Amino acid sequence: MTFEIHNASKAFKDLNVLQDFSMEMEDHKIICIVGPSGAGKTTLLNIMSGVIKPDAGSLSGFADKTVSYLFQEPRLLPWKTVDQNIEFVLKDKMSKNDYHRLVDQYVDMVGLADFRHYYPRQLSGGMKQRVAIARAFAYPADLLLMDEPFDGLDPQLKRSLINAFFCLWQLEKRSVFFVTHDMREALLLGDKIIVLTDRPARIKGHIQNPIPYWDRHSENVEFQRIENQLNELVINPTC
Amino acid sequence: MTFEIHNASKAFKDLNVLQDFSMEMEDHKIICIVGPSGAGKTTLLNIMSGVIKPDAGSLSGFADKTVSYLFQEPRLLPWKTVDQNIEFVLKDKMSKNDYHRLVDQYVDMVGLADFRHYYPRQLSGGMKQRVAIARAFAYPADLLLMDEPFDGLDPQLKRSLINAFFCLWQLEKRSVFFVTHDMREALLLGDKIIVLTDRPARIKGHIQNPIPYWDRHSENVEFQRIENQLNELVINPTC
Amino acid sequence: MNSSTTKTFFITLGSVLFLFAVWEIGAHYVGQEILLPSPQKTFIHLISIFVSPSFWSTIGATIARGIMGFAISLVIAVFLGLVAGFYRPFFWLLQPWVTVIKTTPVMSIVILAIIWFETDAVPVFVAFLIIFPIIYGNVVMGIRNVDRPLLEMARMYKVKTRRIVIELFTPSIMPYLLAGVSTAMGLTWKVIIAAEILSQPSFAIGTELMKGKINFETANVFAWTVVAIMISFIFESFIQFLEIRLNRWGSSL
Amino acid sequence: MNSSTTKTFFITLGSVLFLFAVWEIGAHYVGQEILLPSPQKTFIHLISIFVSPSFWSTIGATIARGIMGFAISLVIAVFLGLVAGFYRPFFWLLQPWVTVIKTTPVMSIVILAIIWFETDAVPVFVAFLIIFPIIYGNVVMGIRNVDRPLLEMARMYKVKTRRIVIELFTPSIMPYLLAGVSTAMGLTWKVIIAAEILSQPSFAIGTELMKGKINFETANVFAWTVVAIMISFIFESFIQFLEIRLNRWGSSL
Amino acid sequence: AEPVQQDTGVNEEVQMSVSVLRGPTAVGMIKMIDENRAPSNEVNVTYIIEQSPDVLASKLLSGEVDIATVPTNMAANLYNKGIDYQLAGVSIWGVMYVVSSDASIKSWSDLKNKDISCAGQGAASDLVFKYLLEMNQVDSKEDVNLQYISSPVELAQSVIAGKGQIAVLPEPWVSKVLDQNPECHVVLNVQEEWSRIHGANLPDESMSVKLESQQEWLRQNGGIPFAQTSLVVRKQFAAQYPDIVEGFLRIYGEEIGWINEHPAQAGELVEKQNLGLSAEVASAAIPRCNLYYVESQVAKPATEGFLQVLFDASPQSIGGKMPDEQFYY
């Protein structure tokens, strides 16, 4: 079963962000989307998540799926603590014990165990982002959308979260779409990397990344090849 | 003349963010600060900019300087367009013509010429960041503070902005402090890179980067040496 | 937008008609015209009021008082509200005065008002005692809820206080101000008329209303009430319009 | 905090003393006790009121009416406000009714009110006509200004509407609600007393005030006014306290 | 709010409610109120002294009271609007006076080019005063400047405070003003002026004692005295219990006589019933209140004459037309 977008279009007033945009994505894969700032990546995720409706075109495969969406901004409730913000989205889905367990697990994972009772305004930028990550990961969903998830984190933290994320993914193999500007990130996580053109966003090309996760490092020649291939594609002005 | 911070301390309730933190920085240089998320980097910049007062300790060299500060979040006025947001900080400093000229120049530089009349909510994440960049750069100041300035931008845009920034810097050689999580960025811009420990932030060590700007690329062996040195320092758990 | 505006128009229209229906039924149920006259009866009196020579000078006078009372309250409330919101001690300084203004029953001071102001101005004064606190309270709350990071930014960039107030505070308190204003605007007429009944200026809806009342000309009373409501409705739609204009940038869209 | 609270206490105290000074001077200037009695005079009467046997039942009755009128208005206003803020068409549906409630002069309907409710309840009803619109207006505006991205997030995560209302909308409208509430709380007493004067329940500050008036015992009138203001002050400080409690998370600190 | 028709068994106690508005009408009934007098022992009367005109109005409109005292024109007005109350009798023959601290004023012509403060724009008292001005060749618009306040309370208050040189006031405010501001004194007796114009003579205390003599006075009277305030009775009640009403009216007439004879004691009672009047002020007010009970049939010509004047001045003030026969009980 696959996810499909059939020539979707979205315009804000006279600004065409998406025009007859179509794409097809197999599920249970991590698919990465890269593209210039202002291309329409967030708009695309918003459409996939149903946050906004396309002006034209249709989606298939999304309807019956539960979706978790890590927005580009943390979007935390200012009057709720770290814990409460995560519980907020879990409460309706599971028993008290279950969500307590989940909250514990994910707050630890993002390294905020000491800040569980802090309010968002008391957190640093990166910490807010981590709360959003914990919330998105903790939420049970078939489809996980992430918009620049590991932005604003230091390299080590980023790396450890990427590893943690991959282990989690191993267990359930959810379908994942994520947007990033960090090519390394893309290559580390993406089984497939879709490169978008500038507005109105079209698919410039995509790159398959068959390398198993644990072999994705610069020492691997194959990996380097793909990396160069990607950089080529990104830099190349036309397709 | 130099900027100095003498054992400054800052705590939020019982959380020590800075403790007897001291550092010294020569001016007319680009100095880069890296450190784990939540270490206290933003707090440090807030103190330098005078946005918050340290609980103890003193600053010297900052008093008589005009400061421009690129905050970690864009902090745009939602009811002002891109142009107006930049004018907002310039109006009191210069003549109508001058700030019109500056606004034009910097809006072009960040590639938002077509979005001058957009309100923040109509902009993408990266675009908001770019407006903030334009505002910070356009503002005439002796001291420029930047908190993760090129975050959320695609690699090409990031690179072109870094170049543009460097050219601008060449002209006036303002003193610049900036925080980043991107080591490449740090090495490309920083004449000196200060690495902080986790909270309470102390200086883990710093690295001089004497290489001229145009030789800062991976082909340069010296550059690689410094890069490894930096990564060592960052990764190394203790100092 | 256009389609939605027509939609709202029809909804409002329907609601108004329903209002009349309720009135009609109520009138039937009460069955005493002297207590609750039917819409038709009221309408007839409305006509005769409209054509009466003194009509325009009467509503003119009341509207003038309303606008005056409202404008004075607005200006003072916004000014003091800005300062009090900015600067806590000043807020505490004003607090007792505001409480007194809010609470003091009109009856306790009406005699002073009548003696100090001439009868035409008394309603303006009385209106102030109700309108001012409403707007003041909202302005203060609006300022307290200004987005701190934005304020830090403006201060950091050494923007002149005058411009911070105009370009940062004023827009952020707008929704609060509008909430206060649109409520206050409606209440103004109620209060002005109540005060006109006390001080009985020669030209005033309140005076007319009282004349109708002592003669048990209830239909007349209701006719004048309808006039007041129509005036209020016109002013409120104007404010609604203003609200939409001011939020072009879309915080509340 | 503690030092600052003592500071505010002294500021307020000073301001109150200044208020009395102004009153004192005013009284001297007017020089007619029947128009404006001096604070001392008023204070003496205040004492005699305090000790009078019916004192507690009188203010008890008025406070009860105040709380009732306020509570009813609050509940209805918040409920309708939430729905109207949520759902535009409903807002337009209510609009005419709200305008009527806001604008209709009490005089036009007081006799109906006296017949329909018994005299003890009339003030509650009249208070509703003023308090409801204030709170309603603020709640609606509060909801319109809820942070859309947060709402999208909650909807995205399929949070139950009930919880969205309680955990997302309610906190975001708090500042608006508080602005409305703290204003309305003060005005309640003014309005209740005014209505008590019209309907003259046997136990009521308004009734006492009127007695004082017809006996030209202006000092008595002022004494009762002071009582009303003290009541108001107590309730408002309570709301101030609430406000600080509710903003622990700090949006407005 | 009609009471269900009930057969009056002997042991059946009849409930009867009487409302009087604070002021002269209450003074006229003060003894009955104080003793809670009932015409016969199978009647239980509840007297209520209404503080607020709105409350009294609401009771009349909803038929809650069986007997009440109201301005004569209001009685006619309600009757014409189909509120089932009849005029049982006229009990007050004018309580209006022009009070001033300006000694120079002695006649109507002295009022020219003066500010005159009045209460209750458009009320009967206002219409009558304007009427009398006109009758005395004073143009109420050109020659004088009439200033209005809603209620006599504020008016009296400002007069006592020395604001407002000339004021048209009803009792008991007149007495209060005279009591508290020695400067002020009555310069014109409105009901006298009225009587002069309508060839009537005010009753003199000598024959005011007996109920009959009160009727007699009016029969003798050539003209039309100032029938300002009346007693109204609910039609159904009057129809159902004619003798109770009879009895009540008789007592009322006699008690009014007593009050005129014993102003001092009456004053005591007024203070006791706290009408907002001290004993002295009340007893001082009583002679100026022209309290004489005249049953409706006798009072009819006077009443009609009075209403006619108001009708000419402002038809609405009596409900648009002269009341018919049925109006008079």
Ligand SMILES: Nc1ncnc2c1ncn2[C@@H]1O[C@H](COP(=O)(O)OP(=O)(O)OP(=O)(O)O)[C@@H](O)[C@H]1O
């Ligand atoms: N207002 C506040 N109240 C309480 N704690 C605060 C407040 N502001 C910051 N902190 C705490 O101070 C610490 C440092 O915050 P700071 O924003 O300086 O981190 P940072 O180095 O900028 O991290 P990042 O790279 O994620 O931006 C964090 O642990 C944060 O929880």
Ligand SMILES: Nc1ncnc2c1ncn2[C@@H]1O[C@H](COP(=O)(O)OP(=O)(O)OP(=O)(O)O)[C@@H](O)[C@H]1O
């Ligand atoms: N509500 C809106 N009204 C008008 N224009 C909008 C709106 N939302 C987005 N846009 C425009 O749509 C385009 C794409 O926005 P989008 O957020 O999808 O970009 P993006 O690819 O996510 O960029 P970034 O990498 O910077 O986040 C931008 O040019 C933006 O100006």
Ligand SMILES: [Mg+2]
């Ligand atoms: Mg985006």
Ligand SMILES: [Mg+2]
């Ligand atoms: Mg930071």
